[in-house]
Amino acid sequence: MPRVRLRSVACAAAIALGLGAFSALPASAEPRHTQKDPTAIGTGGAVSSVDPEATAAGIEILRKGGNAVDAAVATAAALGVTEPYSAGIGGGGYFMHYDAKSGKVSTIDGRETAPAGIAHDAFIDPETGEPYNFTPELVTSGVSVGVPGTLATWQRALDNWGSQNLKQVLRPATQIASRGFVIDETFREQTLDNKERFAAFTSTSELFLPGGDAPEVGSIFKNPDLAHTYRMLAKQG
Known part of the structure; x- marks a missing residue:
């Protein structure tokens, strides 16, 4: 071998x-x-x-x-x-496949897709006429969710x-x-970076913020x- x-x-x-x-x-x-x-x-x-x-x-x-x-x-x-x-x-993401026998490379495009009924101005705040702040408002809201x-x-x-x-x-x-x-340290740091966002959702905070804090290393x-x-x-x- x-x-x-x-x-x-x-x-x-x-x-x-x-x-x-x-x-x-x-x-x-x-x-x-x-x-x-x-x-x-x-x-x-x-x-x-x-x-x-x-x-x-x-x-x-x-x-x-x-x-x-x-x-x-x-x-x-x-x-x-x-x-x-x-x-x-x-x-979502991409998948690449290589066939060693034929030498053929194939790919699958699995990136998220916007909902069919999404409005062209979905990312615009109607009160200001300006785009929503990307973080934390837009990424936390359902507005920016694509079909996985x-x-x-x-x-x-x-x-x-x-x-x-x-x-x-x-x-x-x-x-x-x-x-x-x-x-590990990376997981704890990434959780702390999202602490404010996670705290707004009871199910998310229960999982990622037990006792109000990120899990210990x-x-x-x-x-x-x-x-x-x-x-x-x-x-x-």
Whole structure:
């Protein structure tokens, strides 16, 4: 088997060369402190993401016979749990697929789409005639919400090139959301940056601001509602 040397990048990516992979605990393991290592060496396959929990989720899928597309979706789903400020099913993105046999590159555009009935002046304050302030008014309001494309992107990628179904690839992320993951400094800082916005919504503040403050570094963060959503998607599509 070829050896794989992988340098970590700040995005979800998966490269499947076989069923083996460098050592990592499964996503179903107990909450743990995760050390970020910029270089890993192994055989059989590789997964890279900004978060060790998400990387472990992708590796778990490879070990269970999944291919690169299956692992990429599993990794992205896990990032929606551990990196909610930069990933998640409420947004959109792009998916790029490379077929090594044919050399063909295919892409899916899954960016958010504006609602069909949105007005051309939706971002203009009728009282002033000027655009709303971007932060915090516009980004917090429903005015700037687009129709998410992430889930449709995952499903189309699996339909086109995957070997596992959505239920299988969502399982590691669901387990992480249920058992929790270890809070790092970045997560706490990003939560504090949004403290004022989050405080305006009871359900959001209950999750991200328990006791009125962001979770402490080293504590365990669980997201049972997201776990429930993933289970529902796994069951109903």
